[in-house]
Amino acid sequence: MHNDDQNLFSALRAALPEDLSGIAVETDQGATYSWRDLDRATAMIANLLQSLELPEGARIAVQVEKSVEALMLYLATLRAGYVFLPLNTAYQSAEIEYFIANAEPAVVVCSPKNFGWVSKIAFQAGTRNVFTLGEDRSGTLLDRAVHHGDVHTPAVRGRDDLAAILYTSGTTGRSKGAMLTHGNLLSNAQVLKDYWGWQPGDVLIHALPIFHVHGLFVALHGALINGSPMLWLNKFDPQRVIAWMPRATVFMGVPTLYTRMLAEPALTREAARHMRLFISGSAPLLIETFNAWRERTGHTILERYGMSETVMLTSNPYRPEEGRRGGTVGFPLPGVGLRVAGDDGRELPAGEIGGIQVRGPNVFKGYWRMPEKTAEEFTADGWFKTGDVGKVDERGYVTIVGRSKDLIISGGYNVYPAEIEGYINEMPGVAESALVGVPHPDFGEVGVAVVVPKPGARLDGEAIVAALKAQLANFKIPKRCFVVDDLPRNTMGKVQKNLLRDQHKALFG
Structure with a gap:
């Protein structure tokens, strides 16, 4: 534990505008939240969590629909020094049973409609506290948090302390919990702020789910560490995103979101004129989509590459004159080492296809309670084997060609x-x-x-x-x-x- 505080929440909190009365988040329902609202609400939820007298390093497992309150719960978990464990809202009972048994969370927060079956699984597994949180501000979490004070001193955390566990399905057998530290997440947020040219006045359209690296870490941390307001959709709506573009500057999406917007006649150069940056990730972007987007909007999508275990690893350059190349995921980010290795483990020359290995301050601590699996996934000299197959060309651009295990x-x-x-x-x-x-x-x-x-x-x-x-x-x-x-x-x-x-x-x- 470092004596210098590396709590990711504290870093994000320090980046907020001096005047907390400005709008931080505006939703597609017309609701607005000020920076002060975020600060007070996260304090109340953090105080509620701390009142439960949870063990050190307690996991807070969350399977709820996307809402600004769910974002507050995430920030409150960091603020109180616990470990956030987001779960895909699509997971059914067999999956939830496994995650709860494996992670042994001290607190589970679920959608009100799922309380019956989720609480039964949680209580049987020994979880003491189960709360509900609806996308309409309903549920027992907020009912309880209201009774707590709105001032809270963030817990002191070192860079190696756990901030989140993200479950990533194993190619064989069960999901593994990737352990991400405050240092992993903070270092990545700081690098991307610079690399993607975040600037005063930026506004992010947040249209991604928040149980996944892309929406929870890349998009959210990006806006917060720049003190930038967000236009927030609980569910993706292509027409709403296009209508919001004149008020925004940055959009992050998966390729499917881009293809859905391209199907809308409202998507034009004029509509996208005020935008600064479109980013795509989480899945390969087809070159057809890349080209069609450029023709329709005049913008070149910036494709990047990351994974649950590492947050972001590579990115096409921000300055278009440096060349954003379709079909590639760009260059390793500053501070990230990336190499391509053959089956014998030796590094391959430019242009040859092999297994992608990485290292850097963003690379996770290991898999939750799976020391053998963790050891298997790292090389003797400490590089993480991503399981992705790709190549690096002469200019340093990385291209992913597939997944070693038929993902x-x-x-x-x-x-x-x-x-x-x-x-x-x-x-x-x-x-x-x-x-x-x-x-x-x-x-x-x-x-x-x-x-x-x-x-x-x-x-x-x-x-x-x-x-x-x-x-x-x-x-x-x-x-x-x-x-x-x-x-x-x-x-x-x-x-x-x-x-x-x-x-x-x-x-x-």
Whole structure:
């Protein structure tokens, strides 16, 4: 523990405007919050959390719909010195049961409509405190927080102290909790403030979910550490974003959001004239989208690359004259080391494709309670193996070509085939299955399941998809399911997913 305070909240709080009466957040419902509102509300929630006498390093698990109050809960968790654990709102009971058992949170906050089943899981797992928080300011969290004082001294935290745990699905088996420290998050926010040219007067349109690195850390910290107001949407609405552009300067989105805006006639050069920067990430941006956006708006989308374990790693340059290149994720950020290694672990020369390895102050502390897994994912000389496959060209631009383990990225969310195959294989009459990603015009890619029945069993692809819907988040559900006699294999007996992908690649195009 350093004696110098590295609490991320304190750094963000110090960056706020001197006059706290200005508007910090305006929502698509017309509600406004001042900087003082953020300061007071986070103090009250932090005081509530501290009144619960939680153990040191307690996890606060949160599965709620997006709202400004949910943002306040995140900031209050940092302020009080606890560990924030955001959960995708799409997760169902089997998933939530695993996360609560694995993380052992002291507090769980869920949507009011889910209180019945979530509280049952939480109480059975030994969680003492379960609160609710609705997107309309309803719920027991705020009811209780109102009775607490609106002044709070932020907890002192060192740069190596845990700030958040983000669950990232394993390519084999269960999700792993990536442990991010105050130093990881603060160093990344400071680097990006400079790299992306944040300036006085900037206004961010915040249209991303806040259970994911992109919306929670990159967008939110970006605005806060610059003291910039946000125009806030609880749910993405392409027409609203376009209507807001004349009042804003920065927008961050996943590729799906850009394709949806391109479908709106209102998107013109005039509409985007006041904007300074459009950033894309979380999934590969198709070159068609990159080109179409430039033609329609006159703006060149800046693509960058990061992951749950590392926050942001690379970015195309901010100054357009330095060249934002479509199809690349730009250069390693200042302070980030990036190298491409062959199967033997040796660094490869420019232009050759291999495994991407990184190091830097942004790289996580390890996986929660998985020391063996953590050790496996780092090289002997301390570089993190991202699991992404790519190359670096002569000029230093990084291009990602794929995921070493057949990851599917659907609408910006990671889908790990092994997890879904596990559920399908447990169904009656199923001998085995394979899930592959195929191109999709709206989501980038979607999963297609190929299933082999046991001898004598009759399987129905649509029934398999319906059964999965009851168990898993919607973004993980295969769009189609085919029943076949056998799966293609190589001489080693490995399923040849590349052949299955080729076979189905034109399904949605």
